[in-house]
């Protein structure tokens with residue numbers, strides 16, 4: 001069975017673009033997973049814990065035969081492989097991979113909630129996601145994410161940092 005998932009990637013330590021690219025390379029290497037689209041890269045003001053450096057954020061759309069939980073395990077493995085150290089919640093990180101959406105499913109597991117519970121509050125998630133697919137809807141709230149984004153006051157904290165015209169992941173490695 002082929003599933004469609006959207007992921008959010010973020011980094012605010014060291015060579016932020018490099019960690020994003022490496023995470024995408026690792027996703028591409030995953031059996032049963034193909035990257036369909038990548039967004040541009042955005043520089044974003046930190047949200048939650050604000051006394052930290054700006055993030056680079058982007059979104060990717062993947063096609064996968066992995067279950068949602070298998071995809072989570074793979075994301076955690078990639079974070080670990082790239083040397084992410086968990087210091088504290090919402091604190092700085094080399095790389096963060098979150099699953100935003102998995103088909104149209106609502107998933108409530110102890111260690112996995114989909115749609116990602118905080119995605120509708122975060123312009124740094126919605127701007128890149130909507131660049132990839134402007135028609136996405138929120139499966140629980142049954143609203144278009146464009147509408148959700150229009151209700152978020154603080155969108156100026158999200159700035160285009162590197163434009164990518166992205167079908168597939170390989171475009172990221174061309175420059």
Ligand SMILES: Nc1ncnc2c1ncn2[C@@H]1O[C@H](COP(=O)(O)OP(=O)(O)OP(=O)(O)O)[C@@H](O)[C@H]1O
Nearest residue numbers: 089090091096097098099100111112113114116118
């Ligand atoms: N949709 C999801 N995508 C990724 N991780 C999830 C998801 N739902 C629950 N989790 C759990 O969240 C844990 C990691 O949270 P993490 O440390 O990345 O949180 P955070 O990035 O600091 O905060 P936030 O969750 O608000 O983005 C994972 O170990 C995973 O079990």
Ligand SMILES: Nc1nc2c(c(=O)[nH]1)N=C(CO)CN2
Nearest residue numbers: 010044045046047055090124
């Ligand atoms: N701008 C921005 N702020 C954040 C981010 C992030 O990726 N970008 N991730 C967080 C924890 O998931 C907390 N705050």
